[in-house]
Amino acid sequence: MNTLPLKMIDMPYDWDALEPYIDRATMCYHYKNHYGGYYSKFVNALKEIEVNSSEIDLEFFYRIDDLDVKDSYKSLLKNNGGGRWNHSMFWLWMSPSSKLSGAFKKVLESEFWSEESFKDKFLSAAVGRFGSWWAWLVKREDKLVIYSTPNQDNPLMKGDFQVLLGVDVWEHAYYLKYQYRRDEYLRNWWNIINWERVEQLRNGAIWF
Ligand code: MN3
Numbered sequence: 001m002n003t004l005p006l007k008m009i010d011m012p013y014d015w016d017a018l019e020p021y022i023d024r025a026t027m028c029y030h031y032k033n034h035y036g037g038y039y040s041k042f043v044n045a046l047k048e049i050e051v052n053s054s055e056i057d058l059e060f061f062y063r064i065d066d067l068d069v070k071d072s073y074k075s076l077l078k079n080n081g082g083g084r085w086n087h088s089m090f091w092l093w094m095s096p097s098s099k100l101s102g103a104f105k106k107v108l109e110s111e112f113w114s115e116e117s118f119k120d121k122f123l124s125a126a127v128g129r130f131g132s133w134w135a136w137l138v139k140r141e142d143k144l145v146i147y148s149t150p151n152q153d154n155p156l157m158k159g160d161f162q163v164l165l166g167v168d169v170w171e172h173a174y175y176l177k178y179q180y181r182r183d184e185y186l187r188n189w190w191n192i193i194n195w196e197r198v199e200q201l202r203n204g205a206i207w208f
Contacts, residue, residue: 006046006053008039009088017096021188023177031091034172038083038152045076058206061085061156082152086134090168095194104199111144119190121146126169126186137165139202164201165193 011031016024046053049069064077100108105115112118125148126135135148138155139162148169149155155163167189174185 006043006056008035008084009091011091013096018094018192021192022094022174026172026174026176029176030087030172035084035087035091038080038087041076042080042084045073045080049073056081058156058161061154062159062161064157078157079152082154082157085156086152086154086166086168089163089166092197093165093167093194094189094192095196096192098192098195100193100195101199104195104202107144107202122165122167123183123186123190126167127183129169132170135167135169136160136163137198138163162201162204164198 011027015027015031018027043053046056049067061078061081064074064081067074067077100115108115108118112121122135122137125146129148129150131150133148133150134152134154136146136155138145138147138160140160144164145160147155149157154166155161167186169182169186174182178185
């Protein structure tokens, strides 16, 4: 399976490009401090257990539990490797010019009855846990499946390698602007989904 470039991705748009839905300050802290932190801790953990970055492919995340390393390292790899991958994807899952194509709208309608009921299901997964988590849309054997994972876990760790969409439901993703109004953040986030990327991923594109 494709090797993942072990780097932080460049932001594909300006810090304030997603306003008014996500503000500049949230984007700056989220990228530089949170994403940057996951990235550097992941790189350090790999060095300490002497894993070469060229060995990091999508399946690496599925194999973490089988690695011959202490459990504390498995947690470090999941939390920070997951944090790095999830956020790399997250920046690209958002766009200031969000447009759902007719073709993908049809896909959602055939899988979930309507775009609106897809949105309801996805957003229900995004409010359904205690703590911090991500909600996901994955393609599994030609079916689209929605679920959430705790902390920085992700579908790769469960063996779902075709991940189409994910949303960060940690407080750091919205608290500066929305405080406790998580539902408002999630509803607004719907306006900045990069559907073109989602569609490319559904068609088998692999990035990060
Ligand atoms: Mn985050």
